[in-house]
Amino acid sequence: AQTVTQSQPEMSVQEAETVTLSCTYDTSESDYYLFWYKQPPSRQMILVIRQEAYKQQNATENRFSVNFQKAAKSFSLKISDSQLGDAAMYFCAYAIGNEKLTFGTGTRLTIIP
Amino acid sequence: ETGVTQTPRHLVMGMTNKKSLKCEQHLGHNAMYWYKQSAKKPLELMFVYNFKEQTENNSVPSRFSPECPNSSHLFLHLHTLQPEDSALYLCASSRGRGRGEETQYFGPGTRLLVL
Numbered sequence: 001a002q003t004v005t006q007s008q009p010e011m012s013v014q015e016a017e018t019v020t021l022s023c024t025y026d027t028s029e030s031d032y033y034l035f036w037y038k039q040p041p042s043r044q045m046i047l048v049i050r051q052e053a054y055k056q057q058n059a060t061e062n063r064f065s066v067n068f069q070k071a072a073k074s075f076s077l078k079i080s081d082s083q084l085g086d087a088a089m090y091f092c093a094y095a096i097g098n099e100k101l102t103f104g105t106g107t108r109l110t111i112i113p
Numbered sequence: 114e115t116g117v118t119q120t121p122r123h124l125v126m127g128m129t130n131k132k133s134l135k136c137e138q139h140l141g142h143n144a145m146y147w148y149k150q151s152a153k154k155p156l157e158l159m160f161v162y163n164f165k166e167q168t169e170n171n172s173v174p175s176r177f178s179p180e181c182p183n184s185s186h187l188f189l190h191l192h193t194l195q196p197e198d199s200a201l202y203l204c205a206s207s208r209g210r211g212r213g214e215e216t217q218y219f220g221p222g223t224r225l226l227v228l
Contacts, residue, residue: 004155037219045219047216050216091156095214096214097213100161100169101217105155
């Protein structure tokens, strides 16, 4: 069974600084998809970034970028210029095309003003 | 954040009660999902529907009964629940056929407490 591991239950960062959230996964597949979802205190989860494993280029969305290391099965999320609105639970997730999305246990990110 | 709505937002029920959770998506998607979110555990997929047809039942106990009358509405009927069923229940939708690779859009969830 595929597993997703987020080893940092909680992280904190000073406003305007950069923080990196780690995620590793276990799979024997070569073609798959990786996601970071954000769940703010209001509970509505939203997609932050999506990466297709066959693409070597790391995905970016404004201040959010990933460091995708396929051989190491690592998919970390970097948040630059952290803002108060970035405070949330962040979930890493993995999927093979037709199979269900598998989530990690999440990292709670606190932004320090 | 109004693409996927869920009602009620909070629900307290006894173990002998029958209640229903409702989810509605306004995004024109074809696939809908129910997840259970418990503290310090990964989200657990419960059910997936594609064009009203159930395509996944992740070994969910029969006290949870889903219903998908059309591709915009999804219900979760609850009957004789246990205290360990207390959790946040999230609904989601996606544009495709309910494949894991699709970006999912989540509702705000229903916080359920079973006494």
